[in-house]
Amino acid sequence: MSKPVEIEETKFDEVVLQAEKPVLVDFWAPWCGPCRMVAPVVEELAEDYDGRVAFVEVNVDNAPRIASQYGIMSIPSLMLFKEGKPVDMIIGFRPKDELKKSLDAAL
Amino acid sequence: MAKSPKKYDVVIVGGGPAGLSAGIYTARARLSSLLVERGAVGGQIINTEWVENYPGFTESISGIDLTEAMHKQATKFGLETLVAEVTGIKIVGKQKVVQTSQGDFTAKAVIIASGSERQKLGVPGEAVFTGKGVSYCATCDGPFFRDKAVAVVGGGNAAITEAIELTKFASKITVIHRRDELRATKILQEKAFAEKKIEILWDSVVEEIAGDPFVNKVTVMNVKTKKKTDLEVAGVFMSVGFKPNTGYLKGIVKLDDIGTVIINEKMETSVPGIFAAGDIRSSSIRQIIAAAGDGAVAAIGAEKYIKG
Numbered sequence: 061m062s063k064p065v066e067i068e069e070t071k072f073d074e075v076v077l078q079a080e081k082p083v084l085v086d087f088w089a090p091w092c093g094p095c096r097m098v099a100p101v102v103e104e105l106a107e108d109y110d111g112r113v114a115f116v117e118v119n120v121d122n123a124p125r126i127a128s129q130y131g132i133m134s135i136p137s138l139m140l141f142k143e144g145k146p147v148d149m150i151i152g153f154r155p156k157d158e159l160k161k162s163l164d165a166a167l
Numbered sequence: 168m169a170k171s172p173k174k175y176d177v178v179i180v181g182g183g184p185a186g187l188s189a190g191i192y193t194a195r196a197r198l199s200s201l202l203v204e205r206g207a208v209g210g211q212i213i214n215t216e217w218v219e220n221y222p223g224f225t226e227s228i229s230g231i232d233l234t235e236a237m238h239k240q241a242t243k244f245g246l247e248t249l250v251a252e253v254t255g256i257k258i259v260g261k262q263k264v265v266q267t268s269q270g271d272f273t274a275k276a277v278i279i280a281s282g283s284e285r286q287k288l289g290v291p292g293e294a295v296f297t298g299k300g301v302s303y304c305a306t307c308d309g310p311f312f313r314d315k316a317v318a319v320v321g322g323g324n325a326a327i328t329e330a331i332e333l334t335k336f337a338s339k340i341t342v343i344h345r346r347d348e349l350r351a352t353k354i355l356q357e358k359a360f361a362e363k364k365i366e367i368l369w370d371s372v373v374e375e376i377a378g379d380p381f382v383n384k385v386t387v388m389n390v391k392t393k394k395k396t397d398l399e400v401a402g403v404f405m406s407v408g409f410k411p412n413t414g415y416l417k418g419i420v421k422l423d424d425i426g427t428v429i430i431n432e433k434m435e436t437s438v439p440g441i442f443a444a445g446d447i448r449s450s451s452i453r454q455i456i457a458a459a460g461d462g463a464v465a466a467i468g469a470e471k472y473i474k475g
Contacts, residue, residue: 089310091306091307094214099207102208131380134297134308151297156252164363
C-alpha cells in the first residue's frame, strides 16, 4: 500500500527533482474545495501505480517559491516530473480513468 | 469481473446537497443506500467560501463545512459512500444496474443528483490559458493573484460572490457582464457596488484572452456601441453559468434541450424508479436549500416506489 507523501519546500529538490522514478506532484491548499475532491482519487492512483510512480503532495501555502517557479496559478494541479523535468500537467478535477490515460501516455 | 453486482435498495449518484439529503432520508427509512461520488462529497458548493442563505446558520458557513456535516449526518444513519465514476445505468425489468468505474451495483430505485459543472465561455485564449490566468474557481485560485488586476466574467450570484471574494487578494476586479443589470441577488449587488475595488463593465462581452505565457490582456467588446477595449489583467475568472453532468444519462431518461433531466413534481423522471434532484433536474433554481428539498422529495418517492 503506497500513499502520497506530503513534502516541505526544502525537500522538493531531493524528493521530486532527484528522483529516479517519475513523480506525480499534487499541488493543493487547505482552502481549496476541489483539491479535496482530487485527494481521494490521487490516493487510489498511488496504490495502482505503486512501485512505478511516486506520489507527492505540495501545499502551495507552505511552498510559494516552488508554486511560482512552476507557474502554478490554479489548483488543484497535478504535475508529472520525469528526470527532474515537468512533462505533463493536469488542472482541476478529472475522473480517475482520465487521469490514468494521461499518466500512461506520459510515462 | 464476472461476480454478480452488489445489491442495494437505493443508489444515489452524486454527493452534493441533493444526494446527501436524499441519503439522509433513504437511510433513515432503513433502505440500504449507496451514494456514488466521483471525488470527495460536496458538489459545486465546495467552491463557495461563505454560504449565507442556508437556514439555521446565523453566521455564514463554508460550503465544505456544510456538506461535510451533511455527509456525517447521512453516514451516521447508515448511508454507504463509494468513490467511483458512474458510466451508465441499465434497466433490467424493474431493477436498475448502475455501472461504475468500480463495478456494477443493482438498485430498486436510483436517485440522480450528479449536479452541474462550470460552463466554458468558448472564446479564443480561454482553453490555452486555463491554469495560466484563466480560472473557474475564485476560492481556489484567488490567492495567486495578490495585488494584481483581474476580471470576472458573468453577472449571476456565483460571479458576484467571486468578485467579492477576490477583493481580499486582487488590487482591482473588473466584472464583465453582457447585460445592463446584474442577475445576482440584491444583497450581493449592494456589497459589490460598495466595494471600491470592484468596477462593472456593463453590456460587455469577452472577445479574446491573450498573454505570454500567462494572461496579460482581455479584449472586451461593448455590445451596444461595438467598441473594443483591452483590459490589462493577470487573471480571468469565468462564471458564465453551469452545464448539467448528464453525459452518462443520454438515452436512459428524458432530458430537455439544455440537457437537464425532465421531472415531475415528485422528482420522477421518464423511467419509473429513477428520480432526479438538485441542479441536474429541469427548472432547478440552483440553491442548496432547493437541492436538499429535492433530495428529500426524491427519497420519499423512492421509498414509496420500492414498497409499491
